[in-house]
Amino acid sequence: MKQIDLTLTISQSIPTFPGSPKTQFIPWSTLKDDGYNLELLFLSSHTGTHLDAPYHFVKNGAKIHQIPLDRLLGNAILIKIKKGKNQAITKNDLVLFERKNGNIPNHSSIIFHTEWQKNLNSDFYFINNPGLSESAATYLVSKKINLVGIDSPSIDLGKDKTFSVHKILAKNNILIVENLSNLNKISSKQFDFVILPLKLKDATGSPVRAIAIQRTK
Numbered sequence: 001m002k003q004i005d006l007t008l009t010i011s012q013s014i015p016t017f018p019g020s021p022k023t024q025f026i027p028w029s030t031l032k033d034d035g036y037n038l039e040l041l042f043l044s045s046h047t048g049t050h051l052d053a054p055y056h057f058v059k060n061g062a063k064i065h066q067i068p069l070d071r072l073l074g075n076a077i078l079i080k081i082k083k084g085k086n087q088a089i090t091k092n093d094l095v096l097f098e099r100k101n102g103n104i105p106n107h108s109s110i111i112f113h114t115e116w117q118k119n120l121n122s123d124f125y126f127i128n129n130p131g132l133s134e135s136a137a138t139y140l141v142s143k144k145i146n147l148v149g150i151d152s153p154s155i156d157l158g159k160d161k162t163f164s165v166h167k168i169l170a171k172n173n174i175l176i177v178e179n180l181s182n183l184n185k186i187s188s189k190q191f192d193f194v195i196l197p198l199k200l201k202d203a204t205g206s207p208v209r210a211i212a213i214q215r216t217k
Contacts, residue, residue, distance in 0.1 A: 006180045006193075006210035008048040008120075017126055017153060020044045046205045051197045052155075052176035056204040057166050062173065064203040071146055071175060076109040076193045076212075078186055083114040083130035086159045091135040101189060109147040109193065110140065113183040116152040120181075129158040137168040147195070149177035149210075177210065186212050 008014065012023050021044055029038035045064075046052070051072075054061030079097055081089055089112060098104055112132075119125045129152040132140075137155075140148060148155060148169060155176050156165045169176055177195055192213040197206030 002214045002216050004182055004185045004212040004214065006049065006182050006212055007208065008179055008181050010043065010048045010207060014048055015120060015125060016044065016047060020046070023047055043207075045200065045203050045207070046178075048207050049177070049179045049181065049210050050205050050207045051195060052166065052170070052178065052205050053203065054170040054173050054175075055202075056176075057163065057170040061170055063201070064197050064206050065199050065201045067175065067197070072196055073194045074109060074146070074192070075190055076111050076147075076149070077104060078111050078113060078183065078189055078191060080113045080183075083116065085124065085128040085130075086157050087130045088133040088157055089114070089130065089136050090133045091139045094136055094139055104143055104145075106144045107146055108143065109149070110145055111149040111177075111180065111183065111193075112151070113186075114151055115184070116150075117179075117181050117183070124158075126153050127158045129153055131155050131157040131160070132165045133157075134164050134168060137165045141168060141172045141174065145174050147175040147177060149180050149195075151180045151183050153179055177208065180210060182212075186214065188214055 012025055014023055024042040026040040028040050031037055053064045055063040114130045116130055132155055156163050194211045195208050197208045200206050
């Protein structure tokens with residue numbers, strides 16, 4: 001089996017969503033003074049490659065520590081669909097994918113590879129990103145999708161300041177993973193995944209370690 005790391009490295013220089021705090025690694029203990037090295041971390045729970053819990057947008061939605069493990073690992077369908085600035089993944093895109101590849105089964109996990117991640121260090125990464133249209137989100141809801149992931153900073157279009165797609169998915173208990181990387185290294189349309197957040201009580205989100213596992217012949 002081949003493992004592919006889909007996770008951005010969290011560092012003090014990692015780009016953050018406008019208005020979010022900058023990530024800080026604060027030295028706390030040292031080998032010289034304390035006999036061991038230790039640092040404090042200061043960061044948003046939605047830093048880097050991260051999972052959104054439904055609670056992020058729904059008052060009574062599931063919180064990070066309440067998400068069952070069986071929703072965080074399994075088989076995913078990779079949908080490669082290149083999108084540019086503020087271009088939406090539409091319901092028609094999904095229908096065309098199904099015509100070529102067969103129907104998306106109910107309860108699937110879907111990962112979108114838009115190639116937007118290459119813009120990570122650009123000024124427009126967080127404000128012009130591609131995302132799902134409301135019709136695409138509603139179509140995925142009709143299929144009772146488990147999880148939706150994307151290689152952009154938000155499942156919503158950068159220009160959508162109302163977070164309409166987040167709200168549609170969260171209201172229907174669909175997990176969201178954002179800022180996935182290295183999706184270009186996945187060579188198959190389906191792959192096994194592991195996406196593990198920290199078990200943070202009552203949190204709206206968490207950085208994750210996301211891994212794709214491809215079976216080799």
